[in-house]
Amino acid sequence: MVQNKVGRPKKFEREVALDAAVEVFWAKGYDGSSLDDLTKAMGINRPSLYSTFGDKRSLYLDALAAYGAGIGSAPVVAFDEAADPREAVSAFLTVLVENQTRSGDRAQGCLMASCAATTAGEIPEVGDMLAIGAKAASIILERGFEKFKQEKQLPASFSSKAKAGLLLDIMHGFAYRSRAGEGRKNLIAEIEEKVGQVIPAL
Amino acid sequence: MVQNKVGRPKKFEREVALDAAVEVFWAKGYDGSSLDDLTKAMGINRPSLYSTFGDKRSLYLDALAAYGAGIGSAPVVAFDEAADPREAVSAFLTVLVENQTRSGDRAQGCLMASCAATTAGEIPEVGDMLAIGAKAASIILERGFEKFKQEKQLPASFSSKAKAGLLLDIMHGFAYRSRAGEGRKNLIAEIEEKVGQVIPAL
DNA sequence: GTTATTTTGTACTGAACGGTATTTATTGCC
DNA sequence: GGCAATAAATACCGTTCAGTACAAAATAAC
Numbered sequence: 495m496v497q498n499k500v501g502r503p504k505k506f507e508r509e510v511a512l513d514a515a516v517e518v519f520w521a522k523g524y525d526g527s528s529l530d531d532l533t534k535a536m537g538i539n540r541p542s543l544y545s546t547f548g549d550k551r552s553l554y555l556d557a558l559a560a561y562g563a564g565i566g567s568a569p570v571v572a573f574d575e576a577a578d579p580r581e582a583v584s585a586f587l588t589v590l591v592e593n594q595t596r597s598g599d600r601a602q603g604c605l606m607a608s609c610a611a612t613t614a615g616e617i618p619e620v621g622d623m624l625a626i627g628a629k630a631a632s633i634i635l636e637r638g639f640e641k642f643k644q645e646k647q648l649p650a651s652f653s654s655k656a657k658a659g660l661l662l663d664i665m666h667g668f669a670y671r672s673r674a675g676e677g678r679k680n681l682i683a684e685i686e687e688k689v690g691q692v693i694p695a696l
Numbered sequence: 697m698v699q700n701k702v703g704r705p706k707k708f709e710r711e712v713a714l715d716a717a718v719e720v721f722w723a724k725g726y727d728g729s730s731l732d733d734l735t736k737a738m739g740i741n742r743p744s745l746y747s748t749f750g751d752k753r754s755l756y757l758d759a760l761a762a763y764g765a766g767i768g769s770a771p772v773v774a775f776d777e778a779a780d781p782r783e784a785v786s787a788f789l790t791v792l793v794e795n796q797t798r799s800g801d802r803a804q805g806c807l808m809a810s811c812a813a814t815t816a817g818e819i820p821e822v823g824d825m826l827a828i829g830a831k832a833a834s835i836i837l838e839r840g841f842e843k844f845k846q847e848k849q850l851p852a853s854f855s856s857k858a859k860a861g862l863l864l865d866i867m868h869g870f871a872y873r874s875r876a877g878e879g880r881k882n883l884i885a886e887i888e889e890k891v892g893q894v895i896p897a898l
Numbered sequence: 899g900t901t902a903t904t905t906t907g908t909a910c911t912g913a914a915c916g917g918t919a920t921t922t923a924t925t926g927c928c
Numbered sequence: 929g930g931c932a933a934t935a936a937a938t939a940c941c942g943t944t945c946a947g948t949a950c951a952a953a954a955t956a957a958c
Binding site for chain 4: 499500501502503528529530540541544549550
């Protein structure tokens, strides 16, 4: 924990508190999360929240960015670390489903697709973040497929861009169904089928 | 407009007011929609709203049901009316994109996936509605594909259930991107590619 | 031990919220 | 015209909201 030289020491770490805020927004959405909800979950009081994060709105944007850089990009990281196309898609979807069904309570899904999307109208920056996140993921997946093509693990006819888009579509399908309450087991059981729809049979 | 025999006549129709409420919830979400927003858009005052729809929560559930029975199921209806598989999928996606990019303003998308999903935690009935809607759509699409198989318009190897799921995944991808602000033209231009991913080449 | 500095903790503010009591207006029936 | 019935319209209620003022506490420097 970084401390100043003088003055009363801080009792919390910015990143830990931000992660807690992510959980609150993920569960209740932006408008559904009150400052009481947030401060209680983050373990800090209101003045600390305001001095550290600004207002509720900028805390929200920080939380979305933290999610995007962490949990939100974990599936893409798993994809990139895999050795072959089928494993890459399978790892992508497995990490995805695990993150979207992580909670013991109901209603997890994706913070971006299931919660932040609601606020794309009232907070323009959110719309931009949604678009940028999707675009970035699409490009990374496309490049990953292109790499596999160069390695001859995918045929030359394989359309990397279209398949990257399809894989993201599948991601959004899982996000919706996780949020709707469908259990992890059911979704995991579908992954093989989805892999087959993205990667042509051997 | 159905009127009572006695008493002051109503100045609004329930369905019209409900459709207006749908628009508000679709734009701002449940928690982001105030009663002032709702009554203003619906053209009625608070007591009328409460006597007709109960409270905000039950108005919300009514609005979701109305959306599901109307706009939300329009793509499936278009699918069912088509004469061949490619046209069915194409019509499904075309109607979908048109509905999700209907507004001149930003942030349309799907009321269920882009807005209602947020409230699946705080209002349990919403989670159930999301799940039931997806299940119903999946079954109808699956039966449609099966019909095309019987008509020999699709090969026996065609997996109707898996393809129905994939088509719904694509729907959720479009919903996300519409909500993120991607324009109708871009999405329409992608439909042919998506059709090819659902229906095998001739 | 005093001072300067930083953060915590509590209490508070005006505004907006969902919901309702009450009054007024408009009809059909006698 | 008077009465009963229904709905509209306004004004209001207590609560919760996001945001802040202010004081108490904890550290380093001297």
